[in-house]
Amino acid sequence: MTKLYKILTAKTLVPNIHLFLFDAPRIARKAKAGQFVVLTKDEKGERIPLTIADSDAKAGTVTIVFMEVGKTTRELGLLKTGDSIMSLTGPLGLPTHIENYGTVVCVAGGFAVAPVMPIARALKQAGNKVISILGARNKELIFWEDELRNVSDKLIVTTDDGSYGRKALVTEPLKEILENGEKISLVVAIGPSIMMKFCAKTTQPFGVKTIVSLNPIMVDGTGMCGCCRVSVGGQTKFACVDGPDFDAHQVDWDLLAARQRTYVEEEKQAMENWQCQCGKHS
Amino acid sequence: MPRQDAAVRAKNFKEVATGYTPEMAAEEASRCIQCPKRPCVEGCPVNVDIPEFIKAVREGKMADAVTVLKNKNALPGVCGRVCPQESQCEAKCTLLKQKAPVAIGRLERYVADWETKNKASMPPGAPLPPPTGKKVAVIGSGPAGLTAAADLAKKGHRVTIFEALHVGGGVLMYGIPEFRLPKEIVQNEINFVKSLGVELVLDAVIGKTDTIDELLNSGYDAVFLGTGAGLPMFLGVPGENANGIYSANEWLTRTNLMKAYLFPTYDTPLHVGKKVAVIGGGNVAMDGARCALRLGAEEVYIVYRRSEAELPARREEVENAMEEGIIFKFLTNPTRFLDDGKGWVTGMECVEMELGEPDASGRRRPIVKKGSEFVMNINTVVVALGTTPNPLIAATTDGLNTTSHGTVIADEHTGKTVKDKVWAGGDIVTGAATVISAMGAGKRAAADIDKYLTSL
Numbered sequence: 091m092t093k094l095y096k097i098l099t100a101k102t103l104v105p106n107i108h109l110f111l112f113d114a115p116r117i118a119r120k121a122k123a124g125q126f127v128v129l130t131k132d133e134k135g136e137r138i139p140l141t142i143a144d145s146d147a148k149a150g151t152v153t154i155v156f157m158e159v160g161k162t163t164r165e166l167g168l169l170k171t172g173d174s175i176m177s178l179t180g181p182l183g184l185p186t187h188i189e190n191y192g193t194v195v196c197v198a199g200g201f202a203v204a205p206v207m208p209i210a211r212a213l214k215q216a217g218n219k220v221i222s223i224l225g226a227r228n229k230e231l232i233f234w235e236d237e238l239r240n241v242s243d244k245l246i247v248t249t250d251d252g253s254y255g256r257k258a259l260v261t262e263p264l265k266e267i268l269e270n271g272e273k274i275s276l277v278v279a280i281g282p283s284i285m286m287k288f289c290a291k292t293t294q295p296f297g298v299k300t301i302v303s304l305n306p307i308m309v310d311g312t313g314m315c316g317c318c319r320v321s322v323g324g325q326t327k328f329a330c331v332d333g334p335d336f337d338a339h340q341v342d343w344d345l346l347a348a349r350q351r352t353y354v355e356e357e358k359q360a361m362e363n364w365q366c367q368c369g370k371h372s
Numbered sequence: 373m374p375r376q377d378a379a380v381r382a383k384n385f386k387e388v389a390t391g392y393t394p395e396m397a398a399e400e401a402s403r404c405i406q407c408p409k410r411p412c413v414e415g416c417p418v419n420v421d422i423p424e425f426i427k428a429v430r431e432g433k434m435a436d437a438v439t440v441l442k443n444k445n446a447l448p449g450v451c452g453r454v455c456p457q458e459s460q461c462e463a464k465c466t467l468l469k470q471k472a473p474v475a476i477g478r479l480e481r482y483v484a485d486w487e488t489k490n491k492a493s494m495p496p497g498a499p500l501p502p503p504t505g506k507k508v509a510v511i512g513s514g515p516a517g518l519t520a521a522a523d524l525a526k527k528g529h530r531v532t533i534f535e536a537l538h539v540g541g542g543v544l545m546y547g548i549p550e551f552r553l554p555k556e557i558v559q560n561e562i563n564f565v566k567s568l569g570v571e572l573v574l575d576a577v578i579g580k581t582d583t584i585d586e587l588l589n590s591g592y593d594a595v596f597l598g599t600g601a602g603l604p605m606f607l608g609v610p611g612e613n614a615n616g617i618y619s620a621n622e623w624l625t626r627t628n629l630m631k632a633y634l635f636p637t638y639d640t641p642l643h644v645g646k647k648v649a650v651i652g653g654g655n656v657a658m659d660g661a662r663c664a665l666r667l668g669a670e671e672v673y674i675v676y677r678r679s680e681a682e683l684p685a686r687r688e689e690v691e692n693a694m695e696e697g698i699i700f701k702f703l704t705n706p707t708r709f710l711d712d713g714k715g716w717v718t719g720m721e722c723v724e725m726e727l728g729e730p731d732a733s734g735r736r737r738p739i740v741k742k743g744s745e746f747v748m749n750i751n752t753v754v755v756a757l758g759t760t761p762n763p764l765i766a767a768t769t770d771g772l773n774t775t776s777h778g779t780v781i782a783d784e785h786t787g788k789t790v791k792d793k794v795w796a797g798g799d800i801v802t803g804a805a806t807v808i809s810a811m812g813a814g815k816r817a818a819a820d821i822d823k824y825l826t827s828l
């Protein structure tokens with residue numbers, strides 16, 4: 091099968107986190123903050139969803155940022171500028187709802203500074219006062235700090251180990267902002283499920299509307315398979331077409347976590363099998 | 373027709389039926405009495421010239437047989453395998469009343485397979501007419517879209533197919549399993565459609581990548597909607613989101629399109645428990661169950677709320693499934709799923725049913741037997757209750773009329789929708805139906821689109 095989508099730039103942002111700039115004019119023309127693509131590396135590859143971190147309609151390009159977590163993302167991490175992949179589909183999912191809310195807080199955990207960027211920028215452009223919180227495990231893993239600062243009125247950086255910025259989890263400054271008295275109209279939190287869940291717990295007592303971008307396992311990304319079912323407010327939704335943004339206070343987090351673990355055994359097997367075959371990557 | 377032995381085939385994904393030998397084909401073809409009234413042709417939704425192609429087979433003029441067949445049917449290798457011939461062409465065969473109808477489908481398959489093996493000895497097809505300069509966008513590359521595209525290209529129109537997935541073919545690729553319809557055959561037939569000058573654009577989700585109105589405004593003179601019925605239905609009972617519960621679409625897509633049966637050579641995983649229950653009684657349920665067996669499940673159940681007589685699946689596939697060892701639990705309906713406390717399905721609470729008076733569909737209505745609850749222990753569930761059209765197209769297109777089931781309303785004879793320049797056909801109009809009825813709809817719409825384009 092022909093590989094149709096060229097990587098114009100591949101770079102490693104921080105260890106294990108990579109950026110691809112794709113030549114994809116059809117997607118770039120339509121992409122909006124909060125939407126994602128589904129990509130397949132080659133004939134034998136699986137379809138995986140990744141958020142559109144940036145897009146340029148004029149240049150016809152789309153940027154994605156991904157973290158190495160398993161076989162597919164590790165394999166993708168080996169691709170270089172000039173390589174191509176078989177399939178790239180999008181923009182999928184509903185765009186994040188943007189309006190002038192007043193003051194909003196954007197929380198980005200780990201690699202999620204990438205998906206948060208276009209949302210923070212759009213919120214800023216819509217006239218909001220944007221306070222951003224960028225959290226990472228340590229200093230080494232922080233990227234796009236300046237980029238996020240540029241689209242925010244205020245940026246707070248935290249690390250788990252205190253090697254940079256404030257030693258805290260993102261929920262601590264979030265709670266302080268909510269307690270501070272300034273009226274916060276919206277919180278957008280994107281990152282690992284556990285982080286999103288605790289952000290939801292943090293904002294709930296304050297009654298502040300909180301949006302999260304859910305990341306269940308997906309296949310087609312078009313509403314055809316039902317693999318991405320999540321439960322929100324007691325109702326089953328397909329995250330790829332009804333989301334991926336949902337009201338954080340209504341999400342059944344335990345169900346999401348359980349479903350994300352569906353293929354833990356198989357994922358391990360895939361990694362081991364791949365590592366034996368290619369030997370040099372440990 | 374020769375088939376792989378049941379015990380052997382239940383463990384592999386190779387085609388179940390191995391096809392006629394030349395001698396068998398010649399013998400079967402010689403049974404056809406060449407009825408002047410051609411009743412069989414009427415039974416075929418795309419009006420294949422059945423007596424003519426069979427005559428060519430009998431006379432050993434295989435290249436002619438191919439030409440006659442392909443004149444009406446762009447996908448003979450597919451139809452020869454999956455058409456419900458027993459209720460279509462063969463149901464009208466004169467010989468039905470005497471002994472057995474001519475095995476039209478099997479002969480069709482034989483001719484298509486001959487062509488694949490003998491490509492080189494095929495004469496070049498009729499040259500295409502000069503380009504008309506008219507452009508048509510076909511949405512969806514299932515049988516409806518492929519047929520409409522082929523017919524329009526043969527009239528000299530420029531056709532582009534837009535397909536949401538990374539592979540063309542629709543249900544033929546993602547739904548119907550390899551052992552009933554080898555994917556190579558589907559791709560060969562798609563290549564034939566492309567050889568007519570049709571462009572196939574993959575990874576294009578219409579409604580997202582472009583809307584119908586944007587396509588019309590960007591220079592397409594007409595649009596044909598063949599996006600099928602791809603939205604899976606669930607039971608809506610408690611516990612249905614547990615791990616190990618799949619829609620048939622997901623189960624079959626992972627298996628067929630993504631080739632999970634070759635994991636870890638292919639990357640897409642599937643979790644197959646020892647005991648698998650498939651809910652439903654149609655072709656999709658049979659395919660799901662037979663895949664489960666081939667994927668290594670030890671016990672596979674079909675759980676169906678009516679009785680054997682009401683099974684909507686083709687009889688041939690039910691027999692294949694029974695032979696392979698699928699266990700049928702009739703008059704049984706799940707009411708709740710049980711899990712292990714960590715999110716994995718472990719059991720299914722069911723009730724027994726009995727049949728009452730006929731309902732709107734003419735089949736006897738299943739009624740719950742009081743106090744009949746029982747639990748089936750299972751590790752994997754495949755829900756095959758049917759599908760409805762994906763709402764994406766209707767939601768992003770102004771001026772389309774849809775029914776309460778989400779199907780698009782189109783004229784039965786022409787496929788014309790109420791929206792200017794837009795036609796529709798196949799499962800998106802009828803709800804889940806058959807390959808050949810989708811092809812028939814594609815053909816009728818192509819004829820009407822051609823009429824419209826030449827009137828411009």
Ligand SMILES: Cc1cc2nc3c(=O)[nH]c(=O)nc-3n(C[C@H](O)[C@H](O)[C@H](O)COP(=O)(O)OP(=O)(O)OC[C@H]3O[C@@H](n4cnc5c(N)ncnc54)[C@H](O)[C@@H]3O)c2cc1C
Pocket residue numbers: 126136137138139140141142155156157158159160161162163164201204205304305306307308309334350351353354357358
């Ligand atoms: C809408 C959406 C947007 C996303 N955006 C990003 C992003 O911008 N950057 C980023 O790094 N990651 C993103 N993800 C997660 C990303 O898709 C997974 O990390 C990736 O699929 C892992 O594949 P793998 O083979 O490397 O790992 P595996 O070893 O296969 O899996 C590791 C974990 O990733 C998850 N996962 C596996 N397969 C899939 C799948 N097909 N779909 C979704 N999740 C899966 C599972 O929870 C699994 O336990 C997004 C997910 C969704 C649903």
Ligand SMILES: Cc1cc2nc3c(=O)[nH]c(=O)nc-3n(C[C@H](O)[C@H](O)[C@H](O)COP(=O)(O)OP(=O)(O)OC[C@H]3O[C@@H](n4cnc5c(N)ncnc54)[C@H](O)[C@@H]3O)c2cc1C
Pocket residue numbers: 454455456511512513514515516517534535536537540541542543544547548549576577578579598599600601602624655656659762764765797798799800804805806807808810
């Ligand atoms: C498991 C299974 C077994 C079956 N077995 C049989 C059988 O034995 N015999 C038989 O006759 N019939 C069978 N059928 C039914 C038959 O396959 C369908 O009736 C037929 O494929 C319908 O054709 P279609 O062209 O209308 O739609 P589809 O085949 O569904 O094709 C629609 C295409 O449109 C694409 N699409 C959808 N939305 C968009 C969009 N927004 N933009 C772009 N593309 C889009 C889809 O990805 C798909 O490729 C079976 C069906 C299933 C699921």
Ligand code: SF4
Pocket residue numbers: 415416417418419420422445451452455457460461462476477480808
């Ligand atoms: S296309 Fe189907 S219905 Fe028509 S002749 Fe062939 S097998 Fe029969």
Ligand code: SF4
Pocket residue numbers: 403404405406407410411412413422423464465466467474476
């Ligand atoms: S009805 Fe039967 S016997 Fe008569 S022409 Fe058709 S296939 Fe032959």
Ligand code: FES
Pocket residue numbers: 307308309310311312313314315316317318319328329330331
């Ligand atoms: S990923 Fe298939 S329905 Fe959402």
